[in-house]
Amino acid sequence: MIAIMSDDPFDHIPATALRPFAVDAGQPLFRRDDRPTALYRVDAGRVALHRVTEDGQRVTIAQIGPGETLAEASLFADTYHCDAIALTETRGVAVDRAVLRQRLRSDPDFAEALVRRLALQVRTERQRAEIMSIRSARDRTFAALACFGQSGTITAFAASIGLSQEACSRALAELVAEGRVMRLGRGRYACRSVPPR
Amino acid sequence: MIAIMSDDPFDHIPATALRPFAVDAGQPLFRRDDRPTALYRVDAGRVALHRVTEDGQRVTIAQIGPGETLAEASLFADTYHCDAIALTETRGVAVDRAVLRQRLRSDPDFAEALVRRLALQVRTERQRAEIMSIRSARDRTFAALACFGQSGTITAFAASIGLSQEACSRALAELVAEGRVMRLGRGRYACRSVPPR
DNA sequence: AACTGGTTATGATTGCGATCATGAGCGACG
DNA sequence: CGTCGCTCATGATCGCAATCATAACCAGTT
Numbered sequence: 001m002i003a004i005m006s007d008d009p010f011d012h013i014p015a016t017a018l019r020p021f022a023v024d025a026g027q028p029l030f031r032r033d034d035r036p037t038a039l040y041r042v043d044a045g046r047v048a049l050h051r052v053t054e055d056g057q058r059v060t061i062a063q064i065g066p067g068e069t070l071a072e073a074s075l076f077a078d079t080y081h082c083d084a085i086a087l088t089e090t091r092g093v094a095v096d097r098a099v100l101r102q103r104l105r106s107d108p109d110f111a112e113a114l115v116r117r118l119a120l121q122v123r124t125e126r127q128r129a130e131i132m133s134i135r136s137a138r139d140r141t142f143a144a145l146a147c148f149g150q151s152g153t154i155t156a157f158a159a160s161i162g163l164s165q166e167a168c169s170r171a172l173a174e175l176v177a178e179g180r181v182m183r184l185g186r187g188r189y190a191c192r193s194v195p196p197r
Numbered sequence: 198m199i200a201i202m203s204d205d206p207f208d209h210i211p212a213t214a215l216r217p218f219a220v221d222a223g224q225p226l227f228r229r230d231d232r233p234t235a236l237y238r239v240d241a242g243r244v245a246l247h248r249v250t251e252d253g254q255r256v257t258i259a260q261i262g263p264g265e266t267l268a269e270a271s272l273f274a275d276t277y278h279c280d281a282i283a284l285t286e287t288r289g290v291a292v293d294r295a296v297l298r299q300r301l302r303s304d305p306d307f308a309e310a311l312v313r314r315l316a317l318q319v320r321t322e323r324q325r326a327e328i329m330s331i332r333s334a335r336d337r338t339f340a341a342l343a344c345f346g347q348s349g350t351i352t353a354f355a356a357s358i359g360l361s362q363e364a365c366s367r368a369l370a371e372l373v374a375e376g377r378v379m380r381l382g383r384g385r386y387a388c389r390s391v392p393p394r
Numbered sequence: 395a396a397c398t399g400g401t402t403a404t405g406a407t408t409g410c411g412a413t414c415a416t417g418a419g420c421g422a423c424g
Numbered sequence: 425c426g427t428c429g430c431t432c433a434t435g436a437t438c439g440c441a442a443t444c445a446t447a448a449c450c451a452g453t454t
Contacts, residue, residue: 051344072316125326129259132359
């Protein structure tokens with residue numbers, strides 16, 4: 001199938017306006033109260049967003065991995081509202097904020113792609129939050145499997161839904177016993193649900 | 198303070214294109230596989246989004262309350278990917294999908310407002326998900342207080358971060374004892390953090 | 395084939411939060 | 425003022441998932 005118009009808003013930005021970036025583990029991408037300069041897309045590595053309270057307690061707001069963007073909301077804010085620190089060696093591309101906002105107003109295709117991307121993000125995050133609110137490990141595991149499927153390892157899957165690997169493994173075993181989930185092989189499971197879109 | 202340009206994208210839509218809706222508790226707003234016709238903003242009440250698996254298990258994907266919108270992602274999809282059922286008597290306004298998409302392409306102010314709204318949504322939901330992944334009730338409560346503050350009752354606050362009212366109350370008591378949180382009065386707490394934006 | 399490192403599975407124990415239960419604080423109303 | 429209804433606080437108990445520990449399993453390497 002041929003994509004007539006890319007889903008990735010970054011593809012609508014001229015390469016000259018894209019600035020590659022790379023930071024080592026522990027290094028900041030930006031800091032709270034800095035003036036926002038760009039929107040970042042992570043291609044490899046992982047970035048944590050921290051907010052620091054008045055008395056120095058650090059609260060992790062989010063973690064951003066490959067394919068995701070950060071600081072979307074800062075496109076319209078006067079300052080960054082949190083610190084962005086690379087958890088591992090991280091690289092990606094940045095789009096200048098002014099270029100992006102200008103583009104948003106002048107290029108309908110870009111605007112549409114950006115809105116689509118953000119809308120999907122919202123949906124995904126809402127699902128995550130809702131799944132995390134399920135108390136029972138069995139039900140939570142099932143819901144996650146039904147919504148997202150299992151892409152990587154069990155360990156990663158478990159972590160992404162806030163369960164220990166053991167609890168997740170046990171939950172999967174129970175679900176298979178109940179016939180609600182299929183075991184495709186060692187460490188590979190799927191749920192007989194309507195396929196996620 | 199005078200708002201030069203409204204933050205709410207719905208304010209950029211001519212009133213003639215807004216269609217009020219109301220549904221009773223238990224009634225559907227739309228169903229999976231329906232063709233998407235509109236974007237909905239809930240003004241009062243609560244709507245649950247469900248996905249039903251092949252063997253009839255129902256999974257709640259999200260719940261939408263006053264001020265929030267649903268089915269943003271369906272603006273670009275061929276069908277709805279889930280059922281929307283009113284949990285309580287619910288009312289709000291709907292914008293026709295074609296009108297909205299057309300507007301997105303032709304009205305930069307609207308596009309910007311929509312992107313801003315979605316970006317904020319993403320940020321908020323990411324925060325929620327991250328907070329929900331904190332295991333300790335005390336730390337989770339603190340993080341939530343630092344990020345969002347406590348708007349309504351303790352009970353509602355506790356529910357919004359996946360804790361029982363009792364666990365939350367106890368956590369708050371501990372945090373006060375540790376001096377990390379201030380008690381403003383019975384059932385009213387705040388954290389000495391940089392104020393959320 | 396033997397070795398190695400990483401992942402998955404499963405058993406045993408423990409700690410934390412849900413739940414149940416109850417009392418105290420506080421606003422609304424007649 | 426006294427009653428009612430709701431929220432908050434706190435104590436007691438119990439169940440579930442985290443944690444620790446270990447074995448089975450698998451892929452890649454030599």
